[in-house]
Amino acid sequence: MVGRVLPRSSFSLDGSASDSDYELDSPLLTWVPSLPVLDDNEPEMILDDYLAPYAPLVRVAPHPDRGDRVLVAAKDFSPGEVVFSEPALLDTAHAVAQHFGPVPGLSIAPDYQRLMYEFVVHAVYQPVPTSAAAHALLLAELSTDGMASALAERVNGERNAQYRADVKVFRDKIKKRFAKRGNKGTGSFPTTETLLKLLCIIETNVHSEDIKTGPAATSGDDDDEEAEGEEEHCVLSVVASMPEHSCKPNALVTFFPPFSPAPDSAHTVGVSDIELAKAEPVTHLLFTALQPIAAGDVISIAYQENSFLPTRVRRGNLANRGFVCNCRMCAGPDPDFARAFVCANPMCRALVSPVGTLRDQESYVPPPPPPDAENEDEEMDNDDDENGDDEDPDAQLVCGRCGEVVATMGEVIAAEARLAHDPEAMLAVLSPVLDVFSRNVPATDTFSARTLASVLLGDCLDHPDLTAALTDPDSGVHVSPSHFLVYDALKQLLFFDADAIDRVMHVPALMYLVAVNYVALAPSPRPLALASLHAAPSDESDGEGGDVPATDAEWTRLIAWNGDVQHNLLWLMKQARARGNLELAQWASDRGLDTCAAMGVAASASGAAIEFGDVFARPRSLLAG
Numbered sequence: 001m002v003g004r005v006l007p008r009s010s011f012s013l014d015g016s017a018s019d020s021d022y023e024l025d026s027p028l029l030t031w032v033p034s035l036p037v038l039d040d041n042e043p044e045m046i047l048d049d050y051l052a053p054y055a056p057l058v059r060v061a062p063h064p065d066r067g068d069r070v071l072v073a074a075k076d077f078s079p080g081e082v083v084f085s086e087p088a089l090l091d092t093a094h095a096v097a098q099h100f101g102p103v104p105g106l107s108i109a110p111d112y113q114r115l116m117y118e119f120v121v122h123a124v125y126q127p128v129p130t131s132a133a134a135h136a137l138l139l140a141e142l143s144t145d146g147m148a149s150a151l152a153e154r155v156n157g158e159r160n161a162q163y164r165a166d167v168k169v170f171r172d173k174i175k176k177r178f179a180k181r182g183n184k185g186t187g188s189f190p191t192t193e194t195l196l197k198l199l200c201i202i203e204t205n206v207h208s209e210d211i212k213t214g215p216a217a218t219s220g221d222d223d224d225e226e227a228e229g230e231e232e233h234c235v236l237s238v239v240a241s242m243p244e245h246s247c248k249p250n251a252l253v254t255f256f257p258p259f260s261p262a263p264d265s266a267h268t269v270g271v272s273d274i275e276l277a278k279a280e281p282v283t284h285l286l287f288t289a290l291q292p293i294a295a296g297d298v299i300s301i302a303y304q305e306n307s308f309l310p311t312r313v314r315r316g317n318l319a320n321r322g323f324v325c326n327c328r329m330c331a332g333p334d335p336d337f338a339r340a341f342v343c344a345n346p347m348c349r350a351l352v353s354p355v356g357t358l359r360d361q362e363s364y365v366p367p368p369p370p371p372d373a374e375n376e377d378e379e380m381d382n383d384d385d386e387n388g389d390d391e392d393p394d395a396q397l398v399c400g401r402c403g404e405v406v407a408t409m410g411e412v413i414a415a416e417a418r419l420a421h422d423p424e425a426m427l428a429v430l431s432p433v434l435d436v437f438s439r440n441v442p443a444t445d446t447f448s449a450r451t452l453a454s455v456l457l458g459d460c461l462d463h464p465d466l467t468a469a470l471t472d473p474d475s476g477v478h479v480s481p482s483h484f485l486v487y488d489a490l491k492q493l494l495f496f497d498a499d500a501i502d503r504v505m506h507v508p509a510l511m512y513l514v515a516v517n518y519v520a521l522a523p524s525p526r527p528l529a530l531a532s533l534h535a536a537p538s539d540e541s542d543g544e545g546g547d548v549p550a551t552d553a554e555w556t557r558l559i560a561w562n563g564d565v566q567h568n569l570l571w572l573m574k575q576a577r578a579r580g581n582l583e584l585a586q587w588a589s590d591r592g593l594d595t596c597a598a599m600g601v602a603a604s605a606s607g608a609a610i611e612f613g614d615v616f617a618r619p620r621s622l623l624a625g
């Protein structure tokens with residue numbers, strides 16, 4: 001489970017173990033190549049050499065249309081399997097970076113300054129043999145699109161101009177600090193151009209995790225947090241910079257070990273930097289498969305946290321990072337489930353999901369930032385064209401099942417704008433969508449969902465905010481960040497792959513399971529409260545399916561209905577007991593859930609028929625087009 005902190009002294013900068021505490025047999029660290037010594041003069045050779053140890057797992061290939069590169073799997077991976085792990089080259093958790101006092105008043109975020117400073121120290125003092133070559137490699141090869149693409153310049157021209165000015169200030173200040181302390185290294189001080197390129201590379205490729213809450217986020221900075229001056233744990237590496245973004249990713253990136261503060265020590269630039277760098281702990285970025293990945297598949301991750309965002313918000317965030325997303329969900333052919341709505345025809349109620357709605361990727365301009373609460377109404381009335389986004393507001397969306405025109409793109413856009421910054425309202429709107437899924441989708445395969453749940457468990461069960469919310473009697477469940485985590489998890493569960501609708505699952509049961517998973521470790525279990533939070537029945541609900549069971553009889557029927565639910569419940573009960581959550585175990589046992597689940601599992605194992613409860617069984621034919 002991500003969350004263990006290994007002894008920091010046991011890591012060395014080249015990724016090799018320096019003492020016996022290094023848990024090389026950890027399942028998380030299945031692949032830890034050491035950095036080769038590289039030749040600065042041949043950048044292409046450098047990348048090839050660097051990538052060579054990873055060849056059994058992944059390779060870099062050109063994108064067929066875009067002209068940039070993608071990371072491709074060299075073998076099959078099952079969900080939950082580590083695809084590869086790579087040690088950080090620049091890392092704000094390194095003691096050198098942590099001991100650096102950022103230059104105040106610059107537009108360059110403190111954590112980015114820390115990475116740049118670490119780079120400078122390596123360039124000037126070359127404390128480890130690989131550092132110069134590794135940095136040459138960074139400069140020569142990694143993408144700079146986050147700042148340098150035409151879209152980045154269009155969207156963030158002002159910021160870029162400020163960056164250019166501030167890099168110069170940064171360089172001057174650091175150089176002065178070095179000179180003042182009289183420390184002279186044997187390497188050369190990086191030029192302003194070099195540092196600017198490094199900043200472009202950081203802006204495009206950095207991975208970050210929230211220092212306070214721990215679980216890893218994916219790459220990219222969070223603008224709100226930066227605005228508040230919050231620092232994140234930022235890591236830059238090479239292979240880790242190659243996976244592309246997808247709004248329906250097949251892999252997940254996590255940090256191992258997670259951030260922990262460097263011990264206080266007297267520190268001066270120069271000699272002690274060299275000592276610190278030699279003893280650096282190494283954060284590894286772990287890429288874990290979320291879906292089955294076949295050899296030859298492009299590996300993708302989600303660059304943004306809370307990826308269950310409305311399409312235009314997602315698109316705007318990514319434009320801020322210098323590109324228009326052309327993942328299968330944004331550009332087609334997969335339907336964009338994140339803007340799915342339920343057909344207004346009461347006889348139909350199918351899901352309608354627009355497909356690839358952007359008219360022209362080249363001229364795309366992202367929508368403006370969210371309106372102030374006070375001006376909200378005014379902003380809502382704006383003509384869509386003024387939004388800048390290039391979608392045709394008059395385009396008609398036709399329901400695939402009943403053939404009726406159910407909305408225009410303009411209406412969808414307006415609804416999204418209204419909901420984008422109101423998660424509660426969004427959840428209310430999502431609820432009937434979930435309801436439709438849950439009624440119509442036969443539960444034949446929840447394997448992927450279970451795998452995902454275990455990934456989530458690894459990531460989120462120790463979430464300190466969640467624990468705080470659950471232990472604070474005044475907090476109320478509604479403030480729990482698990483609201484967002486569960487919500488995000490649900491999206492992953494629903495949209496797990498292109499065939500999700502055919503393969504997966506009884507959503508309320510999974511909502512329940514995810515909710516219970518979250519509280520299984522907490523001292524005060526409130527599984528039902530959480531579960532019902534996420535499954536408030538819609539006004540039009542007829543009570544059949546779609547709702548978390550209210551009575552013991554309904555629970556029994558639910559469990560009988562689905563073998564995977566049985567397995568999951570049994571597993572959860574075991575977890576609850578193992579973790580000393582006796583209240584939860586008792587709760588389940590009082591209702592006979594564990595016995596019932598055990599019976600179901602036994603019945604499935606022996607091939608015996610299980611009585612399906614008619615409440616939850618719905619004919620598959622309802623799905624047919």
Ligand SMILES: C[S@@+](CC[C@H](N)C(=O)[O-])C[C@H]1O[C@@H](n2cnc3c(N)ncnc32)[C@H](O)[C@@H]1O
Binds near residue numbers: 325
């Ligand atoms: C972290 S780098 C990924 C590696 C990069 N493709 C390369 O060739 O080095 C991020 C850049 O890749 C491209 N990219 C990644 N995901 C994309 C997507 N879904 N759609 C379009 N471009 C994408 C963008 O240019 C983005 O700035």
